[in-house]
Amino acid sequence: MPKPTFFNLPEDKRRRFTDAALDEFALHDYRSASVSRIVSTLGIAKGSVYQYFEDKQELYLYLVTLAAQTKFECIDAAVRGEASVRGNVSAPSSEPGFFERYERTVYHGARFDFTHPRHGTLLYNATYEPSGEMLAVSARLREQSARYLRSLVEAGLATGDLRADLDVEFAVFALYQLTISLRDYLSERFRFSFKGAVQAGAGPPISDEALREVIAELARLLRQGLGPVATTTEEQRTQPRVC
């Protein structure tokens, strides 16, 4: 989507530009983000931006796509990595169940947000982008996540990890909302400012155990609900609660 000029840029310059632009759109919504501010931060001329991109919108779409791809690949690699380690080291190991797969994905998603605050925050903003012209972007992101969750849910139904009478679309909706907004909960619970991390380029000052615990709590809510536990079945007790 960017013009060829952009890809001809020396690696280093392109990187500095991308970082500054990610910053700007992570710190402001589409309309408030300012091309003028990006160039003045970088100390380059405004015209340069328009040598690289057709307009502000193309720049934004490029950054969102980049962030989404980066996050997806990162999560995917981490989850696969975990799976194969487990598979090789321990016993033949059965396929992980729905909740374990979900927990792993969410865990690595959260880790990504902490280690790549620019990308994570930009994506989060894009998800809630209020500008009318950009509705398509948030819709695309939502549909991508929903598709993934839907496949998880369908697999979960097939294996009996999920109750058979579930309304799939409703379940996907609930999973999506809780997963996306887990960020807000983490932010409040651990007093962690993602926007602050964007500005500081900061690392993750959150303990791995604390994070895993929160996600386990989320998984538990999804598995059992808020209601009192019925006579617990054998099936539930033996769910893999390790990791």
Next chain:
Amino acid sequence: MPKPTFFNLPEDKRRRFTDAALDEFALHDYRSASVSRIVSTLGIAKGSVYQYFEDKQELYLYLVTLAAQTKFECIDAAVRGEASVRGNVSAPSSEPGFFERYERTVYHGARFDFTHPRHGTLLYNATYEPSGEMLAVSARLREQSARYLRSLVEAGLATGDLRADLDVEFAVFALYQLTISLRDYLSERFRFSFKGAVQAGAGPPISDEALREVIAELARLLRQGLGPVATTTEEQRTQPRVC
């Protein structure tokens, strides 16, 4: 907060002004909403607005407060009304449990959004307001809702409607997120555009049964989770599923 001039306005003029302003802020986020557009819609002079309010921010705060108060009172009245009718007509009737109280609140909240699209949409926008200067507003709204949900949860714990080992803050978070975003689910599921309704001033083209069914599905998810149903206890079977 508005200047005295605003309250001296003839009822009718004040009302027209308030409606137009609600429209503007329901259709655009804080930064994109334009005072110029409001006055040109109304055919009044820009200076007038600044006779009524100190600045754009004061106007916005007034509208959010107004919308929040209106919605709260509406829900409260409806829920109380329902309760008293039930209490009088039928048997002495036990106090409703956690899930019934939650369902009722959500039901009347959703009804409000359909019948008062201006107010509902403005509040929804305010909740997700991305403008940095307005963070305090969304935080206040969130805290208000959380306080209410927290009281519900604590009552639910006391009566045993909720499992005793629940992390209250996490439960409140989950309830809050699912409740707020139910709007998105309804909008997609029933192809209902709230922004469209704001522009049209429209009524509710959604069947009451369909709405109640969605909310029941939500309550069921919250009660039981997504997992397979354990040996169902007597306790669960006898939960009041009427209404």
Next chain:
DNA sequence: TCCTCGTGTGACTGGTCAGTCATATGCTAC
């Protein structure tokens, strides 16, 4: 040496906005 072409530049245009203020209007009291 000069030409070309990819790249960089920043003053400039036209637009939108929040907020101001000198002036006008209309109403009430005397």
Next chain:
DNA sequence: GTAGCATATGACTGACCAGTCACACGAGGA
């Protein structure tokens, strides 16, 4: 009729923005 006050007005200011364009620069090739 007129003085005084609350309200209405809209042209204007200063700020910011996206996007443009005529020009400058520099490296490589002839």
